[in-house]
Amino acid sequence: MLTQPDGLLKYLTDASSLRLPQGHFIDGEFRRSRSGRSMQSEDPGRGEAFADFARGDADDIADAVSSSRKGFAVWRRTPPADRGRVLNRTAELIRQNAERLAIAECLDSGKPIGEARGDVSGAARTFEYYAGACDKLEGQVFPLPSGYVGFSQHEPVGVTAHIIPWNFPISTAARGMAPALAAGCSVIAKPAEQTPFTALLLAELLAQAGLPAGVCNVVTGTGVEAGAPLVAHTGIDHVTFTGSVATGAHVMRACAENVTRSVMELGGKSPVVVLDDCDFDAAIANVTGAIFEHAGQICSAGSRLVIEAGIHDRFVETLAKKAAAISLGHGLRSPDMGPVNSAAQRDKILGFLDRARERGAEFLAGGLAATAAESGKGYFIEPTIVASRPQDDELVQEEIFGPVLTVQKADDADHALHLANCTRFGLVAGVFTRDFSRAHQLARDIDAGQVYINEYFAGGIEVPFGGNKQSGFGREKGLEGLKSYCKTKSIAARIG
Ligand code: ADP
Numbered sequence: 001m002l003t004q005p006d007g008l009l010k011y012l013t014d015a016s017s018l019r020l021p022q023g024h025f026i027d028g029e030f031r032r033s034r035s036g037r038s039m040q041s042e043d044p045g046r047g048e049a050f051a052d053f054a055r056g057d058a059d060d061i062a063d064a065v066s067s068s069r070k071g072f073a074v075w076r077r078t079p080p081a082d083r084g085r086v087l088n089r090t091a092e093l094i095r096q097n098a099e100r101l102a103i104a105e106c107l108d109s110g111k112p113i114g115e116a117r118g119d120v121s122g123a124a125r126t127f128e129y130y131a132g133a134c135d136k137l138e139g140q141v142f143p144l145p146s147g148y149v150g151f152s153q154h155e156p157v158g159v160t161a162h163i164i165p166w167n168f169p170i171s172t173a174a175r176g177m178a179p180a181l182a183a184g185c186s187v188i189a190k191p192a193e194q195t196p197f198t199a200l201l202l203a204e205l206l207a208q209a210g211l212p213a214g215v216c217n218v219v220t221g222t223g224v225e226a227g228a229p230l231v232a233h234t235g236i237d238h239v240t241f242t243g244s245v246a247t248g249a250h251v252m253r254a255c256a257e258n259v260t261r262s263v264m265e266l267g268g269k270s271p272v273v274v275l276d277d278c279d280f281d282a283a284i285a286n287v288t289g290a291i292f293e294h295a296g297q298i299c300s301a302g303s304r305l306v307i308e309a310g311i312h313d314r315f316v317e318t319l320a321k322k323a324a325a326i327s328l329g330h331g332l333r334s335p336d337m338g339p340v341n342s343a344a345q346r347d348k349i350l351g352f353l354d355r356a357r358e359r360g361a362e363f364l365a366g367g368l369a370a371t372a373a374e375s376g377k378g379y380f381i382e383p384t385i386v387a388s389r390p391q392d393d394e395l396v397q398e399e400i401f402g403p404v405l406t407v408q409k410a411d412d413a414d415h416a417l418h419l420a421n422c423t424r425f426g427l428v429a430g431v432f433t434r435d436f437s438r439a440h441q442l443a444r445d446i447d448a449g450q451v452y453i454n455e456y457f458a459g460g461i462e463v464p465f466g467g468n469k470q471s472g473f474g475r476e477k478g479l480e481g482l483k484s485y486c487k488t489k490s491i492a493a494r495i496g
Helices: 005-012 058-075 080-096 098-109 113-131 169-183 197-208 223-232 245-258 280-296 309-324 343-358 413-420 436-445 478-483
Strands: 024-026 029-031 038-043 048-054 148-156 159-163 186-190 216-218 238-242 261-265 270-274 302-308 363-365 384-386 404-410 428-432 450-453 486-494
Touching: 005 098, 024 058, 024 197, 038 098, 048 197, 058 159, 058 186, 058 216, 058 223, 080 098, 080 113, 080 169, 080 197, 098 113, 098 169, 098 197, 113 169, 148 169, 159 169, 159 223, 169 186, 169 197, 169 238, 169 478, 186 223, 197 216, 223 245, 238 245, 245 261, 270 280, 270 413, 280 302, 280 309, 280 404, 280 428, 302 309, 302 413, 309 363, 309 384, 309 404, 343 404, 404 413, 413 436, 428 436, 436 450
Parallel strands: 159 186, 159 238, 186 216, 238 261, 270 302, 270 428, 302 404, 384 404, 428 450
Antiparallel strands: 024 029, 024 216, 038 048, 148 486, 363 384
């Protein structure tokens, strides 16, 4: 049953009844930092700290790695069907604790409670999906001459590190941890310092579901103090990183030192290509959701509208009205759009908008910072739409990670394709047209890890996800996502 809004508002003044974890989760228990230090998490909807958490460093990471190495030795030998049962029970426990998880996510990240509930239910589904895969990781038999037998088997890669961003804390934790655990790996997660809690709660639920101590450890703290020693540790066999291109490049350098495998899910500047013959209303709704869901703080947000000239004026005018009608407020009040995650993030976005103003950009909607009407507080940015900008403009080329849509006007579908591919990113693209062939030609020719046709964000955990170009490499989700956590061993024998 969902908590009613009035019931939710009590968490604005007192989050203690959420019983948020106080330490790192290491070796099956919550532990204080070795240094005794802690730090605070801020509720961006109010711009105030609401809870403390442990501030980890290299010493806590060393404890986690040593625990995870022992955990791996146990888990890799656990029968696959038993691993599946633990993951299935975890999915069940996530569902039973859904409201607590969603409220924690809402306070930590700022996202509207409805979006947080969706993320929690997606996390449960992720565990359920990979639970079913544990005992289906089959190898191959190779056709060798008579007298030989050759086959392959999948082995878990070992201790896996998961560096988690602040925009989708529980979703990203689940999509990394669940396939790693399914493959027989142990995991160490380092959630973002802005959003530490749901990864810790997830670790607690995994333990309740029967995961042996040490198989899932979570260390909280900053990227420099806890993230960097984790990815540089020689006891780590694989790193899954989700975050910015600049930090990803740091992490790749650390991985290179130890020849550690990695999957990199980095930034995006994803185009939504809307052609003249689209279903107008559906395209408007999708373009709006693509950029304003979680205030645009989604690596796969549709942040560029590439729109064909014939429909441009009417489309952009309708979109601007829709943006202006979007309500802002604290996530627990179920607004259309919540805050951005921090003062630093707000100021970064404002920097983009101020520079665009100086270059003479026309704002069709928004463009300013805001606060929550009910409190006068919080880190909000108005839903913003900027009229058509040239290809080399910063608003076209750079990831803003905020509720800012940049329009690019296209002469025709070929020009739209050119504009869609004009950045260094290649994460996602949307295509809106009723012309089946045209849609599939664009899907074929756009350089992106995934293309959504006539519904932005279509698909689920079954569909692999990842980037091309500077959006990264490797794929998460789907059975493809499982492969990152497996290494193939080939065995060939002469049997006479
Ligand atoms: P942002 O700049 O928006 O905070 P980042 O890409 O820097 O995004 O952060 C994503 C994740 O990477 C967070 O969990 C953060 O703590 C972590 N992180 C930051 N710097 C490093 C680093 N040098 N090594 C490992 N992890 C890091």
